[in-house]
Amino acid sequence: MPDGNGKDTHGAPRLLAVDALRGLIMVFMALDHANLLVAQKHSPGEYWGGAFPIYYDPLAFVTRFLTHLAAPGFFLLMGAGMVLFARSRLARGWSRWAVIRHFLIRGALLIALQLLVVDQIWWLAPAGWGIRIYIGVLFSLGSAMIVGSLLLWLRPVYLLGLALALLIGTELLVPDPSRWGPGMSAFTLVLATPGGIVSGEGPAILWSNYPVLPWLELAVFGLAFGHWLAHDPVAAVRRGMIAGGVCLATFLGVRYLDGFGNIRPRLGDTWIDWLNVVKYPPSIAFTTLTTGINLLVLGAMAQVRGWGQRLLAPLAVYGREPLLFYLAHILLYAGMGHLLAPNGTSLPLMYPFWLLGLLILFPLCLWYGGFKRRQPLRSAWRFA
Amino acid sequence: MTAKRVLILLSLATLVTACGGWGADHGGGTVIMAPFMDEAQGIRGNAPAEGWAERAVLLQQSLTGTADDLTALLAEQTDLIRLPRSIGTYEGRALTWQRYRFETQIPDAGPGIYRVDMGVAQGETAIYLVTLITVSMEYERQAALYESVFTHAMWALTPLG
Numbered sequence: 001m002p003d004g005n006g007k008d009t010h011g012a013p014r015l016l017a018v019d020a021l022r023g024l025i026m027v028f029m030a031l032d033h034a035n036l037l038v039a040q041k042h043s044p045g046e047y048w049g050g051a052f053p054i055y056y057d058p059l060a061f062v063t064r065f066l067t068h069l070a071a072p073g074f075f076l077l078m079g080a081g082m083v084l085f086a087r088s089r090l091a092r093g094w095s096r097w098a099v100i101r102h103f104l105i106r107g108a109l110l111i112a113l114q115l116l117v118v119d120q121i122w123w124l125a126p127a128g129w130g131i132r133i134y135i136g137v138l139f140s141l142g143s144a145m146i147v148g149s150l151l152l153w154l155r156p157v158y159l160l161g162l163a164l165a166l167l168i169g170t171e172l173l174v175p176d177p178s179r180w181g182p183g184m185s186a187f188t189l190v191l192a193t194p195g196g197i198v199s200g201e202g203p204a205i206l207w208s209n210y211p212v213l214p215w216l217e218l219a220v221f222g223l224a225f226g227h228w229l230a231h232d233p234v235a236a237v238r239r240g241m242i243a244g245g246v247c248l249a250t251f252l253g254v255r256y257l258d259g260f261g262n263i264r265p266r267l268g269d270t271w272i273d274w275l276n277v278v279k280y281p282p283s284i285a286f287t288t289l290t291t292g293i294n295l296l297v298l299g300a301m302a303q304v305r306g307w308g309q310r311l312l313a314p315l316a317v318y319g320r321e322p323l324l325f326y327l328a329h330i331l332l333y334a335g336m337g338h339l340l341a342p343n344g345t346s347l348p349l350m351y352p353f354w355l356l357g358l359l360i361l362f363p364l365c366l367w368y369g370g371f372k373r374r375q376p377l378r379s380a381w382r383f384a
Numbered sequence: 385m386t387a388k389r390v391l392i393l394l395s396l397a398t399l400v401t402a403c404g405g406w407g408a409d410h411g412g413g414t415v416i417m418a419p420f421m422d423e424a425q426g427i428r429g430n431a432p433a434e435g436w437a438e439r440a441v442l443l444q445q446s447l448t449g450t451a452d453d454l455t456a457l458l459a460e461q462t463d464l465i466r467l468p469r470s471i472g473t474y475e476g477r478a479l480t481w482q483r484y485r486f487e488t489q490i491p492d493a494g495p496g497i498y499r500v501d502m503g504v505a506q507g508e509t510a511i512y513l514v515t516l517i518t519v520s521m522e523y524e525r526q527a528a529l530y531e532s533v534f535t536h537a538m539w540a541l542t543p544l545g
Contacts (some may be wrong), residue, residue: 041412041413042413043412043414043416044416044434049419050418050435050436051418051419052416052417052418053414053415053416053417054414054415054532054533054534054536055413055414055417056413056414056415056528056529056531056532057413057414060412060413060414071385099512140543195492214492258477265477266477267417267430267534267536267539267540268535268540269475269539270535273428273536273539347412347413348424
């Protein structure tokens with residue numbers, strides 16, 4: 001699994017499959033946001049309460065479903081990346097405290113970026129935006145990074161136990177769907193339960209899609225996976241594939257029983273209904289389905305050799321620059337929406353816009369990757 | 385070299401997809417269903433909340449009585465004398481539905497031919513109905529939407545208590 005393509009100028013080997021998977025889910029994330037900002041066909045989210053989207057068109061569903069892999073993949077790979085980074089820096093003489101401090105700063109930076117920058121950028125959405133403080137994915141990733149930095153040296157078995165406890169525990173915290181609506185405190189919204197504080201008219205004061213605790217489980221599982229990767233990448237990938245299979249089997253069981261683990265029951269019995277799961281917060285069905293797929297894709301990518309690796313390399317270009325890509329792609333698709341499709345597009349017509357955006361982002365990521373790797377290890381440029 | 389290849393591939397993909405997708409009038413493909421509970425009818429289920437067509441009506445009801453009472457009701461409100469032959473069954477979460485489809489005039493709704501999709505389920509103490517009424521020509525235009533909403537409503541409808 002380790003490859004020779006990804007060495008930075010400081011000699012740290014990178015794992016091509018990990019970067020390629022991150023790149024793939026970033027590309028899917030871009031599809032979701034192109035759907036929102038260019039097509040203006042994005043459905044309301046799959047929340048624990050209130051109305052729920054059903055998809056009568058397979059293309060609309062597949063467009064949304066693919067993007068489900070993104071957020072859980074980010075948390076998983078962030079956890080794994082934290083361990084690999086920590087080990088790399090310890091080998092270069094950093095102290096444990098220096099590693100923790102690095103993640104505390106980086107996590108705080110992600111939270112600040114969400115609140116000060118990304119929350120403002122969303123107002124550029126051509127179809128409008130109505131949230132003053134949005135608890136989005138960067139907020140939750142930053143929070144998970146801060147918490148995760150304190151768990152870095154726990155043994156994998158304890159990390160797995162903690163991840164499992166969070167997976168089940170946070171599902172138990174989800175209120176009954178009949179409680180959907182106003183009345184939740186900001187503390188609850190940020191920590192545990194998606195929803196919002198909405199004023200009578202005008203923008204919502206606060207809306208939370210990514211409360212910290214329900215998403216932390218995947219970062220913690222990622223930490224365990226990172227330890228496996230650091231110890232023996234080949235065995236780690238094998239374990240990952242087994243874990244992926246277990247996840248998918250769990251998903252099928254949970255979905256079939258249609259009770260605990262789904263947050264709300266299936267809305268029908270078509271293949272789309274089976275796969276159309278509650279994402280906000282991530283139900284056990286959502287988490288096992290997406291993580292199962294992500295782990296199996298990672299395993300498949302790790303087996304690739306020769307020309308296959310050359311195919312993965314472009315994905316890895318995106319995958320090595322997630323923060324730059326994240327900030328740039330929202331601006332880019334919002335700009336495209338305003339300039340080229342102010343009234344939205346059909347869903348098929350959105351796809352070329354999505355691809356065009358990727359085309360524009362590729363050289364940017366390629367250039368920034370080269371620039372970043374030439375910076376000193378402690379440079380702030382390496383945070384992005 | 386890799387960068388060059390990916391640029392070429394993405395350019396080609398953009399071109400091909402653009403040619404294929406241009407001009408296609410494709411809706412959002414989504415309708416939003418909201419849970420409801422109707423204590424008077426003794427039912428709960430899901431009903432369309434957003435993305436729903438204006439020229440369609442979805443009714444979810446319960447009827448105390450027998451199949452004869454249902455036929456009498458239909459005869460009163462439409463030009464049907466009796467229910468046509470069932471076109472199949474559908475297993476919902478709580479009920480087994482007989483599906484019917486027919487076209488009819490509905491005097492109270494004004495002139496024109498209406499298409500009616502009806503699901504009828506026999507409960508322990510009542511008959512349950514899911515009825516989708518659309519203008520026939522409208523149905524052809526948005527068949528996937530109507531079919532999906534109709535079956536999802538049947539799937540979710542559950543007697544209370």
